[in-house]
Amino acid sequence: MSVERPIAIADGDAIDPGWEAFPVTLERRPRLLGRRAVDEDADLVVRAQAGEREAFEELVRRHAEHLYAVVVRLVADRHDAEEITQEAFIRAWRGIARFKGDARFFTWLYRIGINEARRRTARRPLGAVASLEDESVDPPDLRPAPDREAEHSDLRSALERAVRALDPDYRAPLILRDVEGLSTTEAAAIMGLREAAFKSRLHRARLAVRNAVEDYLDEDERA
């Protein structure tokens, strides 16, 4: 969204030779991940609710890549992630008339996507899943078996594997908050959790991942 503002020059201020005062067009910088301010999504949502598919397609262009980036870390493969992302938008389009606007559009959309990913994962689990429900024990050791350590030669690969090894209910908070950079408030709203419950899951997920990749971290690096 563009806003035109004059340079703040008081009457009588001298202007250096070769300079002139003129209106400056300021671009409102998008927030993290390219999501626009809520007022711009709201306008498209209203038009989509009136049946304007082109408005909804603009919402797709704005949010599809980021929703896909979240979903692909929750499911078994990219094909599933693509299907789930498509399905999330289809559901959102079909249900757009019922969207009340009491949450931001992307919050509602991401919740649809994550719920769909959960359904798929429940039918077809990823594999080894760490349960973090028992708070009386330390986070599980997710490190690979010694004979596979050669396959996990760097921190990035180790992180990817550690994230995938998390229980989905703990993986989603970590992905939303720490990979995608959403705020605690935004991420908790997407998960449908109170912030305290969200932060508890997030903390345990972080410790589990940290334990899994500890050998790859530079222990000499100061905090």
Added chain:
Amino acid sequence: MMGPLRMIGFYRDHRWTRRHLSDYVDGELGPRGRARVEHHVHLCPDCWRLLATLKRTLAGLMGLRDEVPGDDIADSVIARLRAESET
């Protein structure tokens, strides 16, 4: 060597710090909480190390953000939306 009262205080701070480290790195503790964590990690090598490695882990996780190409996903979603509209 710590006296018993100091030791009790140390372990209370130890447990509290470990529960609230995420809040600390997220900047979601108030001034007293921050001071409590910072005081304790200077005394506790385990918590100092946990904090350092947790920060490194979070930095690594943030770096995963750019690893997921999905350039064509919007096009595939729009294509499916249009196909559904035509059926």
